[in-house]
Amino acid sequence: MKTTSLKFAGLLCLTFALAAPAFADISSMMKESMKGETSLYKKVATGKGSDDDAQKLLAYVKTLPAESPEKGDAASWKEKTDKLVKATEDVAAKKPGALQELQTAGNCKACHSVHKG
Ligand code: HEC
Numbered sequence: 001m002k003t004t005s006l007k008f009a010g011l012l013c014l015t016f017a018l019a020a021p022a023f024a025d026i027s028s029m030m031k032e033s034m035k036g037e038t039s040l041y042k043k044v045a046t047g048k049g050s051d052d053d054a055q056k057l058l059a060y061v062k063t064l065p066a067e068s069p070e071k072g073d074a075a076s077w078k079e080k081t082d083k084l085v086k087a088t089e090d091v092a093a094k095k096p097g098a099l100q101e102l103q104t105a106g107n108c109k110a111c112h113s114v115h116k117g
Contacts, residue, residue, distance in 0.1 A: 043062040
């Protein structure tokens, strides 16, 4: 009985690991988490998101640094996406000033003007 429940717990962990987001591209990540007034990003960046929302957004933004946008250079992309990850981590950790940090790092136009084709 004990082994069965352990196995079940292991299976659950595996399921959660597999549930981690793997987006086909930047575009899908944007549509899933950034787009719109009620997006996951908006909720978290305005302090209206739950702890779970912050964790979910964190998992999402973490997929970005490994992507390569069609436009702009790699160093700039890395800097911007690293900042976005750091800011989301700070919000998840409830650091003071983190919401402001996330709003700056997540500025749509600032990134799109350089990296969106
Ligand atoms: C760190 C950079 C970065 C930030 C910040 C960012 N974006 Fe994007 N976004 C991109 C890139 C790059 C693309 C182009 C992806 C492609 O087409 O390959 C994109 C594409 C999009 C698209 C088009 C998706 C599609 O194909 O239909 C939407 C919508 C979008 N972003 C919304 C937003 C919104 C809203 C925000 C701000 C709340 C935001 N993004 C912030 C980098 C960023």
